[in-house]
Amino acid sequence: MKPVKVGICGLGTVGSGAFNVLTRNAQEITRRVGCEIIVEQIGARRDNPNCMTTTTNITRDIFEVAVNPDIDIVVELIGGYEVALKLVLLAIENGKHVVTANKALIAEHGNEIFAAAQKHNVTVAFESAVAGGIPIIKALREGLAGNKINNITGIINGTGNFILSEMQEKGRDFADVLAEAQALGYAEADPTFDVEGIDAAHKLTILASIAYGVPLQFAKAYTEGISKVTSEDVKFADELGYRIKHLGIARRTEQGIELRVHPTMIAKQTLLANVNGVMNAVVVDSDAVGQTLHYGAGAGDEATGSAVIADIIDIARNIQGSSAIAPLGFQNDALANTEILAMNQTKTGYYLHLKAAEKPGVLAEVTKILGQSDINIEAIVQKESDEDYVPVILLTQQVVEAQMNQAITAIEALDCILGDVTRIRVEH
Amino acid sequence: MKPVKVGICGLGTVGSGAFNVLTRNAQEITRRVGCEIIVEQIGARRDNPNCMTTTTNITRDIFEVAVNPDIDIVVELIGGYEVALKLVLLAIENGKHVVTANKALIAEHGNEIFAAAQKHNVTVAFESAVAGGIPIIKALREGLAGNKINNITGIINGTGNFILSEMQEKGRDFADVLAEAQALGYAEADPTFDVEGIDAAHKLTILASIAYGVPLQFAKAYTEGISKVTSEDVKFADELGYRIKHLGIARRTEQGIELRVHPTMIAKQTLLANVNGVMNAVVVDSDAVGQTLHYGAGAGDEATGSAVIADIIDIARNIQGSSAIAPLGFQNDALANTEILAMNQTKTGYYLHLKAAEKPGVLAEVTKILGQSDINIEAIVQKESDEDYVPVILLTQQVVEAQMNQAITAIEALDCILGDVTRIRVEH
Numbered sequence: 001m002k003p004v005k006v007g008i009c010g011l012g013t014v015g016s017g018a019f020n021v022l023t024r025n026a027q028e029i030t031r032r033v034g035c036e037i038i039v040e041q042i043g044a045r046r047d048n049p050n051c052m053t054t055t056t057n058i059t060r061d062i063f064e065v066a067v068n069p070d071i072d073i074v075v076e077l078i079g080g081y082e083v084a085l086k087l088v089l090l091a092i093e094n095g096k097h098v099v100t101a102n103k104a105l106i107a108e109h110g111n112e113i114f115a116a117a118q119k120h121n122v123t124v125a126f127e128s129a130v131a132g133g134i135p136i137i138k139a140l141r142e143g144l145a146g147n148k149i150n151n152i153t154g155i156i157n158g159t160g161n162f163i164l165s166e167m168q169e170k171g172r173d174f175a176d177v178l179a180e181a182q183a184l185g186y187a188e189a190d191p192t193f194d195v196e197g198i199d200a201a202h203k204l205t206i207l208a209s210i211a212y213g214v215p216l217q218f219a220k221a222y223t224e225g226i227s228k229v230t231s232e233d234v235k236f237a238d239e240l241g242y243r244i245k246h247l248g249i250a251r252r253t254e255q256g257i258e259l260r261v262h263p264t265m266i267a268k269q270t271l272l273a274n275v276n277g278v279m280n281a282v283v284v285d286s287d288a289v290g291q292t293l294h295y296g297a298g299a300g301d302e303a304t305g306s307a308v309i310a311d312i313i314d315i316a317r318n319i320q321g322s323s324a325i326a327p328l329g330f331q332n333d334a335l336a337n338t339e340i341l342a343m344n345q346t347k348t349g350y351y352l353h354l355k356a357a358e359k360p361g362v363l364a365e366v367t368k369i370l371g372q373s374d375i376n377i378e379a380i381v382q383k384e385s386d387e388d389y390v391p392v393i394l395l396t397q398q399v400v401e402a403q404m405n406q407a408i409t410a411i412e413a414l415d416c417i418l419g420d421v422t423r424i425r426v427e428h
Numbered sequence: 429m430k431p432v433k434v435g436i437c438g439l440g441t442v443g444s445g446a447f448n449v450l451t452r453n454a455q456e457i458t459r460r461v462g463c464e465i466i467v468e469q470i471g472a473r474r475d476n477p478n479c480m481t482t483t484t485n486i487t488r489d490i491f492e493v494a495v496n497p498d499i500d501i502v503v504e505l506i507g508g509y510e511v512a513l514k515l516v517l518l519a520i521e522n523g524k525h526v527v528t529a530n531k532a533l534i535a536e537h538g539n540e541i542f543a544a545a546q547k548h549n550v551t552v553a554f555e556s557a558v559a560g561g562i563p564i565i566k567a568l569r570e571g572l573a574g575n576k577i578n579n580i581t582g583i584i585n586g587t588g589n590f591i592l593s594e595m596q597e598k599g600r601d602f603a604d605v606l607a608e609a610q611a612l613g614y615a616e617a618d619p620t621f622d623v624e625g626i627d628a629a630h631k632l633t634i635l636a637s638i639a640y641g642v643p644l645q646f647a648k649a650y651t652e653g654i655s656k657v658t659s660e661d662v663k664f665a666d667e668l669g670y671r672i673k674h675l676g677i678a679r680r681t682e683q684g685i686e687l688r689v690h691p692t693m694i695a696k697q698t699l700l701a702n703v704n705g706v707m708n709a710v711v712v713d714s715d716a717v718g719q720t721l722h723y724g725a726g727a728g729d730e731a732t733g734s735a736v737i738a739d740i741i742d743i744a745r746n747i748q749g750s751s752a753i754a755p756l757g758f759q760n761d762a763l764a765n766t767e768i769l770a771m772n773q774t775k776t777g778y779y780l781h782l783k784a785a786e787k788p789g790v791l792a793e794v795t796k797i798l799g800q801s802d803i804n805i806e807a808i809v810q811k812e813s814d815e816d817y818v819p820v821i822l823l824t825q826q827v828v829e830a831q832m833n834q835a836i837t838a839i840e841a842l843d844c845i846l847g848d849v850t851r852i853r854v855e856h
Contacts, residue, residue: 021574021716028576031641032569114755124755127571133717135571141460141757143555143563146449146737148456153855213459213758214766222771233781233850236811236821242779244852251774256767258774265779265854271699271723281721288449289561289734292724293709295699296717306717309574327542327552329569330641338642339684343650346679346686351670351693353661383664393664422661424672426693427581 001035004316007065007096009087010077011044014101014128016051017301018075018308023052029309031334033316034326041065050301066091073315075308076100085109092116092124097319099311101128101304107202107218110209123315128307130203131156131280134296135310140210140284147286149211152250156203158278158298159187159194160226160246164263165276167234168243174227186278196225197246197261204248207282208259212252217259224262237265243273271295344402349378349426352396354411355389355418356382362416363392369414373407375399389418395426429463432744435493435524437515438505439472442529442556444479445729446503446736451480457737459762461744462754469493478729494519501743503736504528513537520544520552525747527739529556529732535630538637538644551743556735558631559584559708562724563738568638568712575714577639580678584631586706586726587615587622588654588674592691593704595662596671602655614706624653625674625689632676635710636687640680645687652690665693671701699723772830777806777854780824782839783817783846784810790844791820797842801835803827817846823854 006022008015019039022029030036042053043062059065066074066087074091076098078084084105089112091098098117100106106113106126117124127137131154140149155161159181166177178195181187193199201221209216226246237244242265251258266273271293275281280298285291297303317325326332356362363380370377376397383391396404408421434450436443447467450457458464470481471490487493494502494515502519504526506512512533517540519526526545528534534541534554545552555565559582568577583589587609594605606623609615621627629649637644654674665672670693679686694701699721703709708726713719725731745753754760784790791808798805804825811819824832836849 017716025574025576025715028641029574032573110755114760117755118760126755134720135567138566138571139563141753142742143566143738144734145460145741145757146453146457146734148453210757212766213456213756213763214768215763216756217768220768220770222774228850229852230850232819233779233852236781236809236819237779237852240779240807240809240821240823242854247855249855252766253769253775255773256769259768260771260774263852264776265852267856269702271702274697274699274702286734287453288445288730288737290725290728290731292562292722294720294722296720300718302716303718306572306574306714309716310571313573314570325569327538327545327554328641328644329573329638332542332546335641335643338640338680340642340645340648340687341681341684342648343688345683346650346688347681348692351661351665351668353664379668381664381668391660391664393668395668422656422658424657424661424665424691424693426670427675427677428695 001320003036003038004073004319005038005040005071006073006075006312007041007043007068007071008039008075008077009043009062009065010079011042011048011051012077013301014304014308015044015077016048017305020052021302021305022309029313031330033313034331035316035320037312037316040071041068062087063090066096067094071096072319073097073099073312076102081105081108088113089116092120092122095120095122097123097315099125099308101308103129103199103202103206107205107216110216123318125311125314127311128304130206131282132296132298132300133303133306134280134282134294135307136282136294137210139294140207144284144286144289147288149284149286150252151285152207152211152282153272154207154248154282155245155272155275155280156248156282156298157194157200157246158280159191161275162186162278163195164226164244164246167231171231171235173231174229195227197223200246200248200261204250204259204261208250208257211250212257214257220259222260226263229263241268242266243268245273344405345400347398347400349398349428350396350404351424351426352394353422354392356392357416357418358390359416365414365416366411369407369410370396373403375403375407429748431464431466432501432747433466433468433499434501434503434740435469435471435496435499436467436503436505437471437490437493438507439470439476439479440505441729442732442736443472443505444476445733448480449730449733450737457741459758461741462759463744463748465740465744468499469496490515491518494524495522499524500747501525501527501740504530509533509536516541517544520548520550523548523550525551525743527553527736529736531557531627531630531634535633535644535646551746553739553742555739556732558634559710560724560726560728561731561734562708562710562722563735564710564722565638567722568635572712572714572717575716577712577714578680579713580635580639580710581700582635582676582710583673583700583703583708584676584710584726585622585628585674586708587619589703590614590706591623592654592672592674595659599659599663601659602657623655625651628674628676628689632678632687632689636678636685639678640685642685648687650688654691657691669696670694671696673701772833773828775826775828777826777856778824778832779852779854780822781850782820784820785844785846786818787844793842793844794839797835797838798824801831803831803835
């Protein structure tokens, strides 16, 4: 099959992440798609030392990429509005498919861009614009396409969630955590877009249009930031059984669609309330399937790059005409004969529950056997019991199952151990 | 656009769920796909009173559906092995695309079915076979297609998870909860498939083949059930900071692929440990995006039906040649002009934080204002403070924002209230 050729514009965090993953996983991706995906050209004002590119054709003029006749897909990762819009429209006019991670561009100029794409019969894809690496746009457009979608509730800005999580866990103040987030690189020098909810409102606008099939209307989204949330309110909320999260909420009502970003209290036992740090999660409430939750990294070079590449792969599959994806997602003739291991070759931690006779030296005998089998013990606890034995609980580090089988057989053969050893595997 | 015609074989729980959702959401689905999806024929040994069908052409001979020249897509929802396999192969030989929810069939006969589908150039889709309504197969094949997938860890059997959740929360015994699950209809009269992990191993086999691009090899999956998990071990695990979950685990190692279903201890603060009741969740660990979690209903008529319909829609989009899905998932010319509500028209609960002067009658004045605005109070708490005011926290029931704005203005005008009222919206 003929390779599909990509031009990447912008070589910042996401650009270099996407390039590096495309390069590293080239073989895996070709097995899935059935053809190579080649980065034909990169347009960037400067090189990025994090980008593994060495020989790829690099131009300082991004517009060159948009008109390059060899390129099938233009990937816009420069961000911002004006130049990005100009670039995307030029690429579309030149018959290129477009992949973009630019939520601001799509939320504010998407209607215009989609009209141009329809006119020129090309695809515009933007999975990476919302919730980074979580395939939430695909879930809404395809995976849940049989549903009438009622509500979307999402933690869709990692910076804000990091700040609120720290305020919650450590009782710190907003300004204090913001300064740390800036030092860690989680927050920009000017954090307005993140902490005042504009970034989240861009993403919510996109999700709502996909959920309800309405044009993008960013101007109508209500946006309230988290800069006024105090550690006192975080504490009071906690006492009442709630967490404060910065949520984007879209809701279908009989009167119309609610579209709002604001600090929100949610019950602390919900999964969403337990999404902490820079992670993102989106809860979708639909009429047939009920609630689904989609969780993952909302930002980061390779996480966002993952979504960029998913869009590229979708388009490459369409270009090839192999839009019906192979049943296992890999081409049938590209399946591998990687060995499936027998259970005794697998490796996990173990919880062992022994019934020990009430006499001295039992633990010494047991730990000796484990030591001889090279099994490291993480914890030993003796429990109380009304029976005529002492329950002993052991947690071990990871070990190959065959070794553990041997050790258990030896332990069960001890006079001081009654009955079978209970074994439950432990995963970290 | 010409309608796409579907034949449904099997009118049990999932069959009637899929039919009902297809019927109820016909308009929404047509807006998305660009053509009608019509149930042309149903093959079922008997009617199902839960199914809203009245006039649809019903045959008692399911094989009639597989050879019906008017039908594009045959949906196999009869379950089991032999007849289902015969039906699916006959449909494929007759050039029909196939959608199936039958995990046992795919896990054990998938390789043969996929070869036949490739030969006849038709699609076989089975999103509903794993984790019910969660679009996890699409996520693996498409959304995460740029990644090298390392591990998959899933709660993929609702019955087992219900039993373990009840054992955990209420200290009950396995046999006791199983009997209740059977009474509630969560567990079959013969629960072997669910509680001994066979059902989970079928699903895990499918997920692993999609993750790693290897043929389906159900016979090599290790399967251990939960029938020997005791309430004592659940308690000991809890004391050590763990929950016991029945997990399906697939892991890529240098030696090969681990493929195993067994009771597993995981740290109780992880999201997966907090997936309770009949819900399913799958954690995917990939090289670029890191961890993503996909949560939702793993069973149920409409939840599973949702995934069946997603597959039908995918195929319908391909049949039409509109494989490049419209940017918003709805056809551009089918976007609606549903109103986006202004913020003061939206409805939520509220947390109000007031600074009250230390004098009698303040609460009476505040609650009077809320009562006059028809705002129901859920809770009032007075907090202690070192300042010269008393923090008062109010939780209200849902009310339209305009009413709340009015009430807050009135409260702030009270002499006994100092400064601004803090308002945080509450969602349930």
